[in-house]
Every structure is written in structure tokens, then in C-alpha cells.
Amino acid sequence: MLSKREHELVPTHKVISHSDANSMLASFGISVYNLPKILVDDPQAKKLGAKAGDIIEIEREDFGKSYKYYRHVVER
């Protein structure tokens, strides 16, 4: 069956540590609220067991080049 959690087209999601999150935010010069959001009940957030307030790092790939994208986990 098709799985929203394990589909090959879904890029890799992972929850990053607080210290990693803080240094990432500092490098952009922003607060968590300036990041795009992801709902706690999003299939990927559920799979990772992410809690509201966590930051999820997404390894995206476009035209063969990969780069990191970040989302702030929020309550519905």
C-alpha cells in the first residue's frame, strides 16, 4: 500500500537537537517563528515523534543538488 511515511518522493525528515537548532537560527539571524511550519500531526512529524516546538530538518533535492530546509513543529 502507499505510505505517506515511507514514500520515495518524500524527502528525508529529521528532528534536530536544541543546540543545532539554535546555531541554525543564529546563522539566519531569526527566531523559530520566522520558519515555515509543520503540523504535529503531519505524517512525517508523527513518524519522528516530534513535539510542538521542535525543529525538523528536511533534506531536499532539486536538480540533483541537495540542500537543507527547516520547519517549526506547531500544534494544530
Place this chain on the structure above:
Amino acid sequence: MSMQAEVIKQIKFGIFSQDQIKKLSVAKLTVPDTYNEDGYPIDGGLLDQRLGVIDPGLVCKTCGGRAKTCPGHFGHIELVRPVIHSEFAKIINMLLQATCQKCHRILLNNEQIGIFKEAMSKEIESEVAAGDLASDKHAEQAMLKKLKSVKKCPHCQTVQEKLKFSMPTYFYLGERRLKPDEIRDMLAKINDDDLTLIGVDPRTSRPEALVLNALLVPPVDVRPSITLETGERSEDDLTHKLVDIMRINQRLEQNINAGAPQIIIDDLWELLQYHVTTYFNNETSGIPPARHRSGRALKTIAQRLKGKEGRFRYNLSGKRVNYSARTVISVDPAIDIDEVGVPSAIAEKLTVPFYVTEWNLEAAKKLLERNEYPMVLNVVALDGKRKRILDTNKEELIKELKPGYILERQLRDGDIALFNRQPSLHRISIMAHRVKVLPGKTFRITYPATAPYNADFDGDEMNLHIPQTLEAQAEAKYLMAVQNQIFSPRDGAVIIANGWDGVIGTYLLTQDDSYMTKEDAEHLLSTAGIRELPKHSKNGMYSGKSVFSMLLPKGLDFEVPQGNGKFVIKDGELVEGVVDKKMYGEGRSNKLFAAIVMGYGFAALQDFLTKSSRLSYAFTTLFGVTIGVKEYMLTETLAKDKESTLADTQGRVKGLIEQYKSKKLEPLLGLTLRQSLEQTIMVELDLARGKAIQMLNKNTDESNFAMLMANSGARANILNMEQMSMFLGQQATREGGRIKRGYYTNRVVPHIAKNDSSSGAHGFVSNGFVDGLTPIEMIMHAVGGRGTVIQKGLLTQRSGYLQRRLANALQDYYVLHDNSVRDVNNNVIETIYGGDAIDPTKVEFSKQKKE
């Protein structure tokens, strides 16, 4: 006038309470009339002199000011019976639905209130942090939806009756109509804490103020009366409406005092509600608009603000600007691509500031002394006052001139101007040009510069703006200049290049067998401003390639494949290949421009473009290119070939139909027999067209100028030629297949037999435009043509609106120095622009570098 700069952080709107209205008001109005018999404003009337004055002679009774100094003052009308503010009826309904009909508490129990408060504060916190103050409050909206279905009050246990709201201002509790005074009492009893939960700030807006007891009357300045030539006065629509309100109000009062029956009082009350509703918005749905005696609908408050002709879109967003001009555009091949020809009449009116400093004081004085173009029109003194220069004050101004003054001088050659054509769909719809003052009445641009504007010269008009500060001029010059927009920000394709006769010229010039006399070479090169001849000549003849090479930057090396061969430039000399549209025109196939920019910069490319255009036009003219019907006449052999091809095809189609009828046709995979027949016939007909094009191609050379146009890429292609000289071929439908419907018995026209499957019966046109179409063929062509037009219209309309919405949503995003994309609140939209931080306009450059 001194000015104080303050930043407005936010604006909060609230609702005036009845007390606030009365405090704000300078006069209680009681007389439903304007002027008395002597033509003076009636005290207590709608033009009461306490509301301000507009007649020049009179003095304001409130502030003592005259027409020019009095800002106008609000008055009020006291309504004998309250009415609903119709524009807020939906909010009133929401409030009534959310609260108990008996105790007027919010229909949530204390526990729910606690949970909800927490959710709301979190949401507000995150919204404030993200700078997103105006977003919908999700938690609130979800709650309000739920409250509608609460049956029993959790506070006093009262069972809630069904509350019905009917546009525009009617409320029913069960079957009973709620009168405005009852509604007002209900709203007044909702407590402040509950209101905050619902999303109403009680400090600025108490809901009972939405039921009006007093009506604010705007100052006369807002609704001035005008005097017609006949001496008759004509009042503003708002004044008319206010008179109506006051009349009914007065009648209602008299009836109440006289103890009239309830039904009469209710009728008048209803009428009062109608007038107040239409006073706010005369296009309120559910009620007829109030009209003048002439039948014209009144323009009341909402109509003044709303829509295209309203205050916002017409007067605020759509302000007219100074230092601008508009006129028809036309072409001028003699100016540079980054120039704009400006009519002298416009150049004499538009001005550019000349900032006087201690170092240019002498120059400034000389400029000011001038009596003819280009001269100074205005002087801005140190106090910021602008003075028009006249013969009478010129001497004086020259004497008092000192650093800090600004001279507004007439526009002249070389000034920077922004040039724009609407619709401004992308950033290159506005570009910076250098002014070139010319005789005539039109703006002039070159052909290559039309592409980004999507302009042509069939009557198009364009706007010109003159940047007034040095910063603006610098920004325009370096960021918006035409030569910096040659490559598309979409994909790096060339968008500013030559076309048409400009391409035919280079194509003919750079043919292998193109040679010319010394005189011709001199003529061509001098039109391009070049005063030398190519180094090499053959028997006194110069090759076209060597003449073209004179335009190329010295030392340029460039090589790309072209057709079966190569296009080679070695050390600034074109040694192999032809300069056609693919090499030299618009589009992604033009790699030459990027090579020039990489090696020599944008100025060199602009120079090349300008000079090659002139040379190309001159060569086209010298050569002589023209087309006529003769280009589309077939030779005898070709005509015969055409006939036999058509006969062949028709025979095969007939054969297919026979096979189908006798069920011998081989069905195609996944298609019914009928569909298979259609499919195979379509393939057969397409094949015929392919064959025709081949024949035409083989038997026509470039002495046929239509073929020359197609081959050089200047205009049209062989298909167009084939359709004119041989046959038009299958006409398309929107469904993709052959034309089937039209006449009611499954045929296109009644002149065709029923169930005829032949090619001609379903839109195959076997005549060309030169021979002429048969009547049935013409119908088929019209059917296909109409389909195409409809499809094109639908497509451009849809995609245009889609593109506009996208552009509007993205317009304020920007790329920060770290290559991330941000919005104005510093929210991160993309961590890296486009996932790779590549600037499409420079993609071609990086490819050039590698080689």
C-alpha cells in the same frame, strides 16, 4: 511648514459609542431641510453653519474659520427609535449566536473558557513573533462555529431558542421578530471578558453601539452643495439621504407623541431603518436602492469608497504623478537600443533638478541666465518654496542664487528616464533609457527594445517618468538600464535582439557566396559608424562574412554547432557559419550574446547590437527583399505532384473505409474499430502534409523570398507556405480528432451524405489559399478557426490571472546576502534561493566560462 516624521506602527479601528458621537458632535440637527427662503443655511438644518462653511463669504460658527481654514465639524441626529447598523448585522448575528439569550454569557463552560484562553494566547504569541498581526484567528473561528449548535446555556441552563438572521437587518427568535431596541439590550448585557474571548475589544468597541440611537452627520465639506448656472442649488447625495432620514425621524416622533397605533409606528420605524441602511450602503443586498427622481441610484457612503472608481482604487492607489509624460510610440532604427526619443514639446515641459553647490555655482548661474531651451523653469529656494522663472524675477533670482538651491531645468539628451508600458506584468515592463530629444510628437524606441514591453507601433502608448533625486537616477541607470535586461530573468534566454528584416540582412550578408564591391562595403560599414574596411579582399571584392566581422569585438573566439556544420568565430573573424535568427535573434539558442558579454561586457554587446542592426537594415535594403503571390505559385511539376499526392492519400483513405465496412480493418491497441479507423485516417492525412512540405522544400530555393524568410528565421515557416500554395490540410477541433459535429444528423453540413467518413467530410481541406477553398472547405476552416480562437482566449485569460496572482504573492520577497529568500517580516521562505542560488540571467555566462 515644518514636518515631523513619525512611524505609524499600527492602526486600530473601533466603533463610536453613542456618547462619543454626542461628544464629537457640534450640533444636534433637528430640521430636515437645508436653506431658508433667503438662501441662508437653516440653524439646526443639514447645512448648519456650525458644521463648517464652504461659501467663501461666511464664517464658521464653531471655529471662526473661513472656507479655506475651517476643517469642518461633525453634527448628529438623534433617532427617536434605534436602528441596526446594517454593515455590522453579520457581527451582531455572530454575537447573538455566541451568547445566552437569558443571561447573555458566552455559551462555553468555565473549563472550555480556560482551554480556549490558553490556545488563543499561544496563537497570538506566535503571530506577533512572526510579525503576522492580520491573520485569521483559527482557534476563534473554530469556536464560533461550535457555539452556534450549543442547545443549553452552561451558566444558567436556559434552553436556547432558534435565532434566525435574515438579510439585511432582520432578526427572529423562534417566530418572534426582534426589534432593534431588544437587540441593543441583549448586546449591552454581554460582559467585557466574554467579548474579549469572542474577539471584540470592549475598550474600543462595545457591541451595543452597533444599534444606533444617534447618527453622526459628516461636515458640509464632505457633501458640498453646488450652484448650477441657473442659480439653482443642487445638494450632494449624502445630504439628500440625511434629509430623508430626518423627515422620517420627525414623522415617527409626531406619531409616537400623538399615540398612533403600533402598526403605523412600526411601519415608520421600518422606513427609518431602510433610509439609514441605504445611507451607509445603497447597494445593500435584499433591499431596493434609494433613487433620485430621475431614477439614478444615490451614491452613498459605501459607494464613495468601493470599487474601481472608489476613493481607494481611484484616488489613493491610482494617484497621478508629476514629472511624467504619455504619448504614442513609434520606431526609430537610428537611435540606440538604450535610448528613448522624446518629443521636444515634452522635453520642454519635463524638468530635472540641478542641485546648486559651491562648486557648480557659476555653471548654475549660466544655466539660469539662458532664455531658450534648455533653460531653467523653476527655482526651489532654501525654504523649499518653488518659484516659476519669469522675465521679471530672473535678475533677482540670479543674484540670490546660493548653494542648496535647486534649479529645475528642462529635459535634455542623456538624462535618465524610466519608460513603461502597461500591463506591467514583469520587472522589465519598466526600463531605464537615455533621453534623446527629437522633433515630432511620438516617443521613439528601437525594434529590439519592444520585446520586453510587448509593444508594437499600431497605436500603443507608453509612459515616461523622470527620476528626481541623484539616488533614483543612479538606481535607474545601473539596475534598470536596457542593456542590463538583454537576458531573461526567467531562463537566461536573449529577449532583446533583432528580428524581421534585421535577421534577413545578417543572413544574406554572411552567406558563403556573399561578396560585394569596395563601394558597397564602405556604404554598409559607414551606416554602422565604422570608418575602416576589412583587411582582406579577393580581387577587390569583400566577403559578407569579413564585413560582418568588423562589428565583432576584437579577439572574440566562439564556436557552436550549426545545422550539419559549425558556426565559428576565430580571433574576432567570422570564418564559418551563417548569422541567422537562431544565432543572433531572441531565444535560448542565441549563445553569441553571452560570449560577447563574458569577454567584453554589456557595453560591447549593446554596441554590437546597435551597429549590426544598422548594417543589417542597410544590407536588406541594398539587396532588396520583397514577397508577392508569385512566391506561392507552384511550378507545373509541383502542381502535378500535389495532385498525385492528394489522389494517393484519398485512395488510401477510401481503402481504409472499405476495410472498416467489411470488418477487415486491423484494430489498434486499446481502441474500438471505429476509433482505429479515425486514427489511421488521421495518420494518413498528416502524412500527406508531411510529403507536401518535403516536396516544397526540395523544389524551392532562397530566390523565393518566402522561403528566405522561413530559413533565416525572420518570419513564418514552411508549413505556412505549404498551406497557402498546396493545401490547407486537416482542420483541428478542440477534442483533437477530426471535425464531426455541426448539422444535427451527425454530419458537419447538410451538403455531405450521412455517415460519410471520407477526408473531405470531416475537415480535410485539399485546396490552398492560392487556389481558393470550396464553400464546404471554407466552412470547415471557419469551424477550426473558431475553435482555435476560443481556446486561445480561454488559455490566455486563465494563465494571465494565474500569473498575476503568483506575482502579487511573491512580489515582496527578496534574496538576502546569504542567498536565503525572506519576506518583509524576515520570515525564511527558502533557505537557498531556488535550491541552488543560481541567477538565471547568468547561467549562459557560466557555460561560456567552462569552454
